[in-house]
Amino acid sequence: MAVPLWQPGTLYQPGDIVQPITAPSPTAAQVENGDFAAGNVNWDFTGGAEFSTTGGYSGNGNCVRMPGNVADGLALNRTQLVVPSTGSTFEATAMINQGASIAGATRGWVEVRWYDIDDVQIALERGNVVSDGSGGAWHQSKVTATRPAGAAYARAGIALFSVADHNHPIWGDNLSVSGTFAGLPDGLVYKAVQPESGFSAPDEPAWPPILGQQVIDNEVIWEAVASTRVTWEASPLYVSGDTEPVWPTDIGGFVKDGTINWKTVSRRVEDENCPDSNIVVIGASKVFAGDDDIVRYSATVNPLDWTSTDDAGYLPTGLQNYGANPVSAMGLYRGNLVVFNSEAFQLWQIDEDPASMAFIDALPLGSTQHRSIAPVSNDLLFLASQGIRSIGIAASSTNYQAGDVGMPIDPLVDGLMREVGTSGTKPKGLYQPAAGQYMLIFRGTGDVRPSNLLLQENGDPILQESFDYIHLEP
Structure with a gap:
């Protein structure tokens, strides 16, 4: 049933409902003259x-x-x-x-x-x-x-x-x-709340736009009541100005730009729980970093946050097998995190949900050369103190194992580590998929004798005589 329009000089009973002929002004959705552009008005x-x-x-x-x-x-x-x-x-x-x-x-x-x-x-x-x-x-x-x-x-x-x-x-x-402000509800109506019947005035009253407010109409008292219908209207919230603002330089400063307020924020990682470490791996939408004998990790898809409960945290590698020494290298193998120290490596299942992370296995083969780690097919190759080694899965048992792929040139690699290691540089490993080759690169500070370079081809170690040694001048 349609709500009737208000009529002048009409007898209205308590509880009667009308809609105005002239709609009231809507309530505000923003303060008027909030930036004092019109002076001290309002x-x-x-x-x-x-x-x-x-x-x-x-x-x-x-x-x-x-x-x-x-x-x-x-x-x-x-x-x-x-x-x-x-x-x-x-x-x-x-x-x-x-x-x-x-x-x-x-x-x-x-x-x-x-x-x-x-x-x-x-x-x-x-x-x-x-x-x-x-x-x-x-x-x-x-x-x-x-x-x-x-x-x-x-x-x-x-x-x-x-x-x-x-x-x-x-x-x-x-x-x-x-x-979200009420504005003016669609179909806003007014209910007669006077105790007895009465006649309306000759002229329409000034209808209140706020629910619950009343207006006197001769012998009738009208009260604004709510309707249940909702109308949505879209409008832009943020519009930049015509010219670029003068940007503040102090952290936490603000500047006005049209209807937008810009705030100066720092993009540096300032969380005190973030370790100052060069041993870093990205996996499971998190950043993992070695921190003495533990591995800290950031919140999921937020490398600035290293503190949030049930999102950021650390892996207690120091409490596991072979965990007595500091973390010295890390890599990813088949979606799992491999954490090395000088004594051994640990294998951890990682996940976006910290509750799903778990310790898998540990083997007594360590590495202190973080940059030497590279995935090669289904293996993970790295430089250990004994030479070049790999991590893989035994096909017959699906158990993790450590393999020796560098035996043919272990003496040469060992000699190079001692010869260029005194300069403080770190060997670097990389994998060339097109050639199926793993290359271990040493960086020297002067004349160093050429030595053979280990290459991995189709899973088998070989000697590459065409460029035995990659020598990068500092």
């Missing part, structure tokens, strides 16, 4: 907070300012923000600049105040306090506001504070909100 200033035409974060220069000799102040935007229901949330942000203030002398934050349908404040929420300006840089305060029971709408603002003996000013700007 703002209420209290305490020491005052409108300023200089020093703003946005390009227009306007902002709220408070002198340092005033204890506190507040710039509260008049826009009424309506969220759909109790427990719904939205985010409010503001930019704070402390100028020449020392850390803690001035402070600023974003603030959200909740009001009931009678415009009485019932709750207050504050964002993180900006208390260190870092030489006048802009920093952001943010709060996630949750609609309490009994709230009809919220107002957002910028609060400023100064200690008693401080005389440097502080600035606030660029108040913004984001989230």
Whole structure:
């Protein structure tokens, strides 16, 4: 049944429902004049907070300012923000600049105040306090506001504070909100809630757009009630400016670019649990790094995070067989992680889920040459102290085994390790799939006699006389 339109001079019973002839204005989805571009329009200033035409974060220069000799102040935007229901949330942000203030002398934050349908404040929420300006840089305060029971709408603002003996000013700007706001529900209707029947006025009333609010219509009291129909509308949230902004150089700094706020972040790995290690392998969407007698690993697809519970962590290689010495080399074999020390190697099953990682096997054949490791067909070749060795699976038993593929030239390789090892360089191994050859490359610092180079062809070791030795000058 269609809801009838409101009619003038009509007798309405309690509980009657009508829809307006002239629809009310929708509620706001963004604060009006949040960047002070229109001056001090739509703002209420209290305490020491005052409108300023200089020093703003946005390009227009306007902002709220408070002198340092005033204890506190507040710039509260008049826009009424309506969220759909109790427990719904939205985010409010503001930019704070402390100028020449020392850390803690001035402070600023974003603030959200909740009001009931009678415009009485019932709750207050504050964002993180900006208390260190870092030489006048802009920093952001943010709060996630949750609609309490009994709230009809919220107002957002910028609060400023100064200690008693401080005389440097502080600035606030660029108040913004984001989230799901009620707007104007499709099919918003009004219910007669007066105790007895009454006649409507000759002229249509100013219909309230906020659910629960009432309006008096001669002898009738109409209350806005919700409908259950939802309409979705798409609009761009982030649009860059016409010209490139002046990028801040300090970590944590912000700059305005159209409707976007850019924040300076560091892309260095700053997690204290990340080891400073050159022994690194990537596998199972994680980074594994040797750290003394353990192997640490990063969070899945996030090499910056080495701390997250149930995602980042370490393999306790020091507690397993042959785990007394530090990790000196690592490689991947058939999707498993091979961890070497000078005494032996361990084989670990790795997975994106740390709970699925497990110790598989260990054999007493070690290596200290991380860069010599290379996969060759179904084997993993590496340089051990005895010469060139391999890891493979015995075809008859599917057990892991260590193999000797370098016996023909072990004396030559051993001599080269002693001869060029004094320079501090590391042998490098590589596999050439097209030729089926594994090559071990030594880097010298001067004249070193030519020596034979081990090549692996179709799984069998051979001697390659055409280029016995690859000598790279530093």
